[in-house]
Amino acid sequence: MAKRTTKKTKKTPRRRFRPDRWIMRWTLRLVSVVFLLAVFLVVLWGVFNPPTTYYMMQESRRLGGVEQKWADMDQIAPVMPRAAVAAEDANFCNHWGLDIAAIRKALEDDSGRGASTISQQVVKNVFLWHGRTWTRKVLEAAMTPLMEALWSKQRILEVYLNVAEFDEGVFGIEAAAQHYFGVDAASLTPTQAARLAAILPNPQGRSASNPSSFVRKRASQIVDGAATIRADGRADCFQS
Numbered sequence: 001m002a003k004r005t006t007k008k009t010k011k012t013p014r015r016r017f018r019p020d021r022w023i024m025r026w027t028l029r030l031v032s033v034v035f036l037l038a039v040f041l042v043v044l045w046g047v048f049n050p051p052t053t054y055y056m057m058q059e060s061r062r063l064g065g066v067e068q069k070w071a072d073m074d075q076i077a078p079v080m081p082r083a084a085v086a087a088e089d090a091n092f093c094n095h096w097g098l099d100i101a102a103i104r105k106a107l108e109d110d111s112g113r114g115a116s117t118i119s120q121q122v123v124k125n126v127f128l129w130h131g132r133t134w135t136r137k138v139l140e141a142a143m144t145p146l147m148e149a150l151w152s153k154q155r156i157l158e159v160y161l162n163v164a165e166f167d168e169g170v171f172g173i174e175a176a177a178q179h180y181f182g183v184d185a186a187s188l189t190p191t192q193a194a195r196l197a198a199i200l201p202n203p204q205g206r207s208a209s210n211p212s213s214f215v216r217k218r219a220s221q222i223v224d225g226a227a228t229i230r231a232d233g234r235a236d237c238f239q240s
Helices: 019-047 054-063 079-088 100-108 118-127 134-150 153-163 173-181 190-199 213-231
Strands: 165-167
Touching: 019 118, 019 134, 079 118, 079 153, 079 190, 079 213, 118 134, 118 153, 153 173, 165 173, 165 190, 173 190, 190 213
Parallel strands: none
Antiparallel strands: none
């Protein structure tokens, strides 16, 4: 009778658990998910108008409601976007979202003033949250060039004018024009547009309809600045 031979199975050695590789693998997966989500949101709000923002929702809960009505760029007086750019980001057409020269100057002056571009403000208002945390700053710096790559300059400025805060509970240029002057955004005069642009850095502490001497002086400078960027071509990227 033949003896039955049994084949010895070779045991597969167990892989040793490497915490560093596990952390690296899941970090890369997390970064990929965050990146794809960012791309999705940027593409989404590049096509559709954001119905609200995180800050607007906070203010709505606090105040019991906010004023906001969307106005497309062709429903806004052409002088308004020029005034906003002249006031907040004169090199808007010449940078890719981050104004390196302004950032360098702010660092030399040991101040953050003037370093935030209109594009960065849109990213903060639409996609992120208000605050000075490093997490928000890093996300803002990463998302701003992405938005600049996927949106036109005109779209960036259109969204900016529609989500910016102009008074407590007053968001967007259409609501601001009606709130301060009783007109729609298409009917704003150069002086009215300049006053609205002048209050943007401190909307709850300044008034466009009852301007202080500082706001009047600043608005006068903005009127000149808006005319200058129109003449020298720095408004060409968002206006024909």
